[in-house]
Amino acid sequence: MGASLRGQVAVVSGASGGLGAHFARFLASEGAAVALTARRLDKVEAIAGELARQGHRAMALRLDVADAASIAPAFDEIEAVLGPISILINNAGVGGDGMALDMTIEKFDETFDINVRGVYFAAQAAARLMLKSGAAERGDARIVNIGSVAGQTNLPGLSAYCGSKAAVAMMTRVMAREWARSGISVNAIGPGYILSGINDEWFETEGGAAQLKRFPRRRLMQESDLDAALLMLAGPAGRAITGSLFIIDDGQTLPGGG
Ligand SMILES: NC(=O)c1ccc[n+]([C@@H]2O[C@H](COP(=O)([O-])OP(=O)(O)OC[C@H]3O[C@@H](n4cnc5c(N)ncnc54)[C@H](OP(=O)(O)O)[C@@H]3O)[C@@H](O)[C@H]2O)c1
Secondary structure: OOOOOOOOEEEEEOOOOHHHHHHHHHHHHOOOEEEEEEOOHHHHHHHHHHHHHOOOOEEEEEOOOOOHHHHHHHHHHHHHHHOOOOEEEEOOOOOOOEOOOOOOHHHHHHHHHHHHHHHHHHHHHHHHHHHHHOHHHHOOOEEEEEOOHHHOOOOOOEHHHHHHHHHHHHHHHHHHHHHOOOOOEEEEEEEOOEOOOOOOOHHHOHHHHHHHHHOOOOOOEOHHHHHHHHHHHHOHHHOOOOOOEEEEOOOOOOOOOO
């Protein structure tokens, strides 16, 4: 436990489970006040309650990032309760799996509405508030987009997902450039495979087991394997880091057999 984020207000999208719930707990343990958002309000309320009982400042809010128009009002509500937002963890995402020949328009749109449009307009809403509140000018303003190794490599059966995560990587770079002078840092983390609701069914299958055997370390990552990068990008140590994508994958995408 540290205190390097004391005084900061962090918003985590998709905080009802998986990586997002872990990020929220971790940011709170580092001293940030945390707003947990997701579609399943009961889940984020339970985690916010748990954090509050531990003495952290935390709140829960229902937010469907596919409804882009609802993001800015939700962030206003968070500021009214916790104070100026200085950190956004743009984590909400869906797997969007399916072979390209079978992909439906509805599933493709859902994947991009959440993984791309949701990330884009959450970043926009947060950046506008960071500029208005002075968090940007102070140098505290950090946006961390959760991409994926899938944005950098071809994964058959995940064309829509890979495309959406490649978009996250590029949006990160352009936003970082647009907002560099005003003091907002925008970076992305591209995790490898971590067991969560997005892939647990896959790793139960023969294909999933075979994929696991091809990883050099023959294991899935743990959520906490991302803590060091998250803290670096969200906290004071990341002052000069903007426009970067950090692939953290336990070597899972390193070429070569054995
Ligand atoms: N696990 C991995 O191996 C891995 C690897 C690379 C990247 N990632 C990325 O990490 C992020 C988190 O994934 P995860 O593995 O933790 O998956 P997960 O366990 O399925 O969690 C996904 C989270 O996103 C939320 N979400 C989905 N659609 C949403 C929407 N429309 N609005 C708001 N929240 C929404 C879900 O909450 P609600 O259903 O309550 O809304 C849930 O909290 C994703 O962006 C994913 O692409 C994961």
